[in-house]
Amino acid sequence: MEFQLTDEQRQLREEVRKFADEEIRPVATEYDVDEAYPHEVMDKAAEMGLLAPHVPVEYGGIGYSSLENAILTEELFAADPGIGLCISSAGFGAEALMEFGTEEQKERVLPEVTAGDAVMGSAISEPQAGSDVTSVATRAEKREAQGASERSGSAAEKDGDEWVINGSKMWITNGTVADYFVVVCETDAEVDDRYSGYSQILVEGDRDGLTRDKITGKLGIRASDTAELRFDDVRVPEENLIGQRGMGFLQLMQFFDETRTAVAAQGVGIARGAAERALEYAEEREQFGRSISDFQAIKHKLAEMHTNTEAARWLTYRSAWAVDNEAGDLTALASMAKEFASRTAVEVADEAVQVHGGAGFVNDHDVERLYRDAKITQIYEGTTEIQKNIVARELLDEGM
């Protein structure tokens, strides 16, 4: 068993840390306060090759493994989770194209995303469908292209050459800035089993009938763009279907192990960022004529924060290794890592504010932001409760 990163992985970590220190940390508070998407930082991230770097080289990416992605994500989130999410979500949904997309879809979309010329979004959740993805109600129906039926004289029952999409999606990251969405739609309501009626469809952001409303007032990750999407007769060509019709739900399940590992890495980054800032502050701040780091109560907090962060990191690396090696226990590991690392992020950020005292309650110090940002890691990509359900299901071998 090897507990050391390779030279290349260490170099990756150093380079991203330098980028995060120089380009993200100095502007993090500003974007948080303004709830603004950091276009300028995104341009620099593109130059660094940080956008969708898991995309294979032939489509403009670097082909990073899940482990390398975890290393990179930790660095971005240790600097600032809001901007970190903008960078690491630029290719949300790219996995679906990489794995199931046609050559035309891959060549059209992926190089634009890795170059920083386009952003993607993954639209699964709806106002009434959150944890229960099988209650997705956005419908996509096959119809003929407008004008075609008059020309041919044939009517609606003919299987058409366009998808017409109706419904709404909620909480969509990159919702108002994305150029492409991978949208989970119900395409085959009549099938008997719960999982086979859904398909993933590529929808360009500028399609007629697509309305996007930015959601403001978020607790944290405020630089990240979040929106509600409405589809009113949005038409896309049938070639925009991703992979096989009816397989959308099962396609999604395949990526959750990877994306949950990435959220675990986000949690590790937030925890590390908070633990480091608490250590620095504890060494500077004096009370009762000595450094607060002299007090055993503070020493113990620092020790626990750093220990738990280290534990979360290794569980995350283990999960990333399982993804990269397609290990049999990867689903349980990904949920364990996501649940544990997100809980660690919340707890460590809480303690970091405590170590700062009153200074931690205002945004002069980063821990105030990290404390607010940490919470989202327990909610998106499946809540804490859902992760525990999955771990128990895997332990009890209950099947889906």
Ligand SMILES: Cc1cc2nc3c(=O)[nH]c(=O)nc-3n(C[C@H](O)[C@H](O)[C@H](O)COP(=O)(O)OP(=O)(O)OC[C@H]3O[C@@H](n4cnc5c(N)ncnc54)[C@H](O)[C@@H]3O)c2cc1C
């Ligand atoms: C900032 C932000 C960004 C997001 N980005 C995206 C995105 O890009 N794309 C996207 O598709 N979605 C996105 N989401 C949506 C996110 O994935 C959902 O919010 C999440 O899955 C939870 O769904 P919900 O909010 O409907 O909560 P609900 O499912 O209504 O859950 C409410 C509570 O009930 C609990 N609960 C529900 N079912 C069970 C159960 N079976 N057992 C035990 N407890 C249960 C939950 O754990 C939670 O505590 C984002 C959300 C936020 C806030």
